[in-house]
Amino acid sequence: MNLSKRQKSILVFIADYVKDHNYPPTIREIGTACEISSTSVVKYNLSKLERDELIVRHKEVSRGLSLNWSRLQAVGLANELANAPAANGNANRNRDRSSRQFFQVPVLGRIAAGEPIQVETADRSAADEWLELNESLFRNPAGLFALRVQGESMIDASVLDGDIVILRHQERAENGEMVAAWIDGQNETTLKHFYLEGDQVRLRPANPTYPEMFLPAKQVSVQGKVVSVIRQLE
Amino acid sequence: MNLSKRQKSILVFIADYVKDHNYPPTIREIGTACEISSTSVVKYNLSKLERDELIVRHKEVSRGLSLNWSRLQAVGLANELANAPAANGNANRNRDRSSRQFFQVPVLGRIAAGEPIQVETADRSAADEWLELNESLFRNPAGLFALRVQGESMIDASVLDGDIVILRHQERAENGEMVAAWIDGQNETTLKHFYLEGDQVRLRPANPTYPEMFLPAKQVSVQGKVVSVIRQLE
DNA sequence: AGCATACAAGAACATCTGTGCGGTGTCAAA
DNA sequence: TTTGACACCGCACAGATGTTCTTGTATGCT
Structure with a gap:
């Protein structure tokens, strides 16, 4: 299944068009937009x-056409299309909640203290579970993934067994951000607020009744x- | 703005049709469906x-038509339409993620220990804030409302300042359910697991390191x- | 009564819009 | 070279679909 440049641009246009109009384009509209x-x-x-x-x-x-998002997801095009270019020109009249957007986030596995988490961005398509979320909750779906929390190990982050944590993949953090961090010595992953202080890292739990860590x-x-x-x- | 029965049925049909097809109906299709x-x-x-x-x-x-959900919301029709009748008959072919659904939940205020929460179902339309959520996360949007947590008072429920709690309005609870409960003597609202034991209620915090209450x-x-x-x- | 307004029908009309068919050029396999 | 798949172009046709016009029935107001 190899998509030509044209076919991809058609998909992009359809996604964009539907986002703006809440109904699909005609063949001629597609033609004009894609220079066919x-x-x-x-x-x-x-x-x-x-x-x-x-x-x-x-x-x-x-x-009479619509995008098959679950298939697009499988092929890895969904995010690209969901992030379709912002509304252009005349399209800001119907810019209310009806121009809703959503996207899927892969649930890449479980997180538990003592286990490293595996986040090869490559195998997103291999995720066994997907979470459907609203754009309204997230600025930008790029790089998002989800983990299911196992056990009570994250309770100091006020995260309980069974909760779903949604993360944005990044290897550097700003001070104050809550991150998922792997701690070498203790062989565990944990969710904590991150503060870099000199060459020390301070990890503050979300629940203030739990102690901070310095590493x-x-x-x-x-x-x-x-x-x-x-x-x-x- | 008084809607006739016909007009309402048209709205319902459009919502239903779009849900099934991902594109809006024609005038004639509306006519047939609504017996016009x-x-x-x-x-x-x-x-x-x-x-x-x-x-x-x-x-x-x-x-070339679409529903104006924000307006429907304001008029209080949104939930009714979002819950449009399930797909009928022939419509289970495109029943994948692309037939997405969403709905809005009113954020009725804040929840904090010491303050009663006001939940007159009537003034849903007066809510100053709405949360857009996915059907995939909730079985049934009926009776849902949201509260923003203020302060650290719910920390024993692993709920932090600023979190949003989504509740389904009900005045009775099954054992084990997490409820928002108003406690008379202590003049506070709290989130706890509910257990009725004889004529005593046991309230168990989500975070097991906090003590239970018996009332x-x-x-x-x-x-x-x-x-x-x-x-x-x- | 006289009149305005809301609601409804049916048919004719004018576009909008998908489909089909003949034709062109490229490229790799036969 | 021939053949056939693939990608593409124009164009005309027919069916799909919104709009308009005329007519008719209530209902309420002056």
Whole structure:
């Protein structure tokens, strides 16, 4: 399943168009946007995309097409499309909640003290579980991943067994950010507020009744920044 | 702005249709579904809905209409429409993630120990803030509302200052459920696991290092069940 | 009564829009 | 060289779809 440049640009345009209008574009609109002069060529490419199941089409229905997000996700195009270029020009009239956006975040595994977390950005597509989230909660879905907390080991971060922690992948942290950090000496991953003080790192739990930790900087490696914690009880 | 039965059924149909197809219906489809024989009558009613800003319409564009969710929200129709009837019959082919759903939850105020929480279901429309959430996280958006946690008073429930607690309004709780409860004697609202034991209520904090409470049942009044906790750090 | 307004029908009309078909150029396999 | 798949172009056709016009029935107000 190899997408041509044109086909990719068609996908981008559709995502963008739907975001702006809340309904899909026509073949001619796609043609104009993607600089395809002939409607039949658009149809040709749409058929290809349909064969690849990246879009769903309804015969003889005007604007009868939609993106197949779960398939796009699998192919790794979803994020790219979800981040489609901002609304252009005339499109700020309907810029209310109805122009909703969402995206999926891979749940890459579990986090528990004593286990390192594995975050090869490469194997995102191999994630066994995906979380669907709203744009409204996150500025930018790039680099986000999620971990399920196992056990009570993160309780000093006010994170309980079963909670889902959403992180943004990064290896450096600003002071005060809550990060997932691997601590060499103690062989554990933990969620703490991060403060670099000289060549020492201070790790402050979210729950102030738990003690802080002081460690040599080189002993602490940041896995990602915690951007959200979600607890489902139902 | 008084909606006729027909106009309401049109809104319901549009919401339902979009949910199933990912694109809006035509005037004739609306007509058939709502038992309107004439396209002009559909147009007439759509114009009314457009005047009321409940929908957005694009002239001379096929299927060029969309629901204005923020307006529907304000009028209190959003939940009703978001819960639109399940896909009917033929519509289970495109039943993947692309048929996404979302809904808004009113943030009714703050929760802090020492303050009662005000939850008149009536004034949902008066909420100053709304939270947009995914259907995927909640079975049923009915009766949901949100509170912003103020202060450190809920820390024994592993809920921090600034967290958002999502509750389902109910006045009775099953054993083990985490509830928001008002405690008469102590004049405070708290989040705890609820256990009715005879005519005593046992309240267990989420964080096991905090002590349990035992109180006479009549002293505890449940405000709602906690269904989710969301912490945003970015 | 007289009149304005809301709601509804049906049919004709004018676009909008997807589809089909003939044709072109490239490239690799036969 | 021939063949066929692939990508592309224009164009005309037909069906899909929004709009407009005329007519009709209530309802409420003066």
